[in-house]
Amino acid sequence: MTILTETAEKIKNMEIRGAGRIARAAALALKEEATSIDTDDIGEFNRRMNDAYETLYNTRPTAVSLPNALRLVMRYRAATVEDARKAIISNADNFISNSQNAVKKIGQIGAKRIKDGDTILTHCNSSAAAAIVEAAFKQGKNINVIATETRPRQQGYVTVDIMQKIGVPTTLILDSAVRYFMKDVDIVVVGADAITVNGSLINKVGTSQIALAAHEARVNLIVAAETYKFSPKTLLGDLVEIEERDPSEVLSPEMHIKWPGLIVRNPAFDVTPHQYIDLIITELGAIPPEMAFWVITEKLGLELEDSATNIK
Known part of the structure; x- marks a missing residue:
């Protein structure tokens, strides 16, 4: 191979x-x-x-x-x-x-948004989001992380492993427990798989529900995204395709046999509207979602x- x-x-x-x-x-x-x-x-x-x-x-x-x-x-x-x-x-x-x-750079810029004593909620795994937490922790800020499992592939375990190696106190929770724990959260930090021309976020499925819970609780959500994650195609009207993965990630072959008529949907990503995003942290600086058009046209x-x- x-x-x-x-x-x-x-x-x-x-x-x-x-x-x-x-x-x-x-x-x-x-x-x-x-x-x-x-x-x-x-x-x-x-x-x-x-x-x-x-x-x-x-x-x-x-x-x-x-x-x-x-x-x-x-x-x-x-x-x-x-x-x-x-x-x-x-x-x-x-x-x-x-x-x-x-x-x-994203870590250094984003760390300025983290205050001493903050509890940070993360979802899935993002090297840019982790860099923000690490930079804040190395500045001596007393912070805690709440990480979701991120089912069905448990990418949250990767985040937990990174946090444990750094030494950041971390709590692992079920994805479905996000709203319950949002009362303990000061800021949400997530990564990005794509940013559209209107500043909406495509990220691991479950991100949009976290954004809704954060909005309800008046907790800011920031996105860590390198500029090459912005999508020029969306400027031309194209939609970002949402990948659906194999149902076997959700349901075992034995269960498929037991329930042969069952339909399993397994989207890997969802869309968070720009209205629920406080800032996007890029290597160029912290920008509002509305500046995605500028990044795509002027920088990409x-x-x-x-x-x-x-x-x-």
């Missing part, structure tokens, strides 16, 4: 989780594929890189960080294979480095949709 196919399989099966980690893994896989292709024919090289792009692109339909990363890595024009290879390697290295630096640019010049 090649690095490309192994990475694609891990992304599809959620061995690699989190929009940022998915994007960085995909960029690295394209880099490795470019390095391994043995041909002097630029046409053949472009075709094989395009196949690699498609393989990775089709793994997870919702996380916009994945296609954005792939397009940025594939942004090259070259007459020779050697020049194309160098460009892809450089693009991938730059993307990975910028992504990692973005997470650090519509050309991102066509930037991968060799994608057919």
